Amino acid sequence: MHRIFISILVTLIAVPVFAAEEPKTDEQKTFYAIGTIIARQLSVFDLAPAELEMIKQGLTDAATGKKPVVDEAAYTAKIQELAAARRNAQGEKLAAEAKQFVDAAAKEKGAVKTTSGLIYIPLKEGSGANPKATDKVKVNYRGTLVNGQEFDSSYKRGTPAEFPLNQVIPCWTQGVQMMKAGGKAKLICPPEIAYGKSGSGSIPPNATLVFEIELLDVVKEQSHK
Incomplete structure (x- = not known):
């Protein structure tokens, strides 16, 4: 990065x-x-x-x-050091902010907190099938940090995302299985089931993530002959 x-x-x-x-x-x-x-x-x-x-x-x-x-060349290493230090500091700040946010989210109407720490909040009930971890899903989603900063959005790209549910972060694998096709939900993902201590791209270390997800379709696992 x-x-x-x-x-x-x-x-x-x-x-x-x-x-x-x-x-x-x-x-x-x-x-x-x-x-x-x-x-x-x-x-x-x-x-x-x-x-x-x-x-x-x-x-x-x-x-x-x-x-x-x-001299730019003389400061390349210092840029990397500063980026690492600021990134870690940002992660620590977000981790502190997350506790209050998570506590409040767990009290929202219909919220379910799982043993992994995931908080699942239904926004719209679907009428289709629940996906399995081995299924491919088609979704629209928006991802933010707890401070509201957006880091990813299929809406902005104008194209829904499709992927096998067992090939994404555990929070998604667990949370999307709780949805029915046609439904919408909010997932609050603690770092332990998101990107952990390392972070990823613009996501800092130890970040709790918030996803609003629309489950558009479930493509059942194809049997192998």
Whole structure:
């Protein structure tokens, strides 16, 4: 992930900097989307406003051909160290926030807390079949951290996701089996049945995750001859 972040910034130093404006054309919207990609890569640093200004200055200097005041190569290792430190700190902060969030979620109407720590909250009852772990499912979903920050959404991609239910995080394997096709539910996933101490991509270590899932269809396991 960190290599991707550095690669994007290095690529963009050749892009001219223009005054900020609301994107109107497809090309402008493309450049705006590049900015949102960079923002996601930078989210690991949990930047203060002054730190963001330093990044803007470095990007502007490089993009406009001004001689950098810092040797990039000399600071590559420090970037990695800072990213790791900030990522761990963010995980610790989210872990502290999660307890209150989870306690409140467990008291919501219809909430079921399993022995694994999963909290299942039905939002809409389905009328189809319950999937088995070996089935393939078709879903729409949105994933957030407990602070509301979105990290994934099939809605934004405009395409439902399909996958074997036993090839995703345990929280999904357990929780989606509690749903019926056509239903919608919220899953609160503690780190032990999500991405644990390592995190994944933009998901920090020890993060409790919140998923709103629509189970669109269940594709039964095909028998093998």
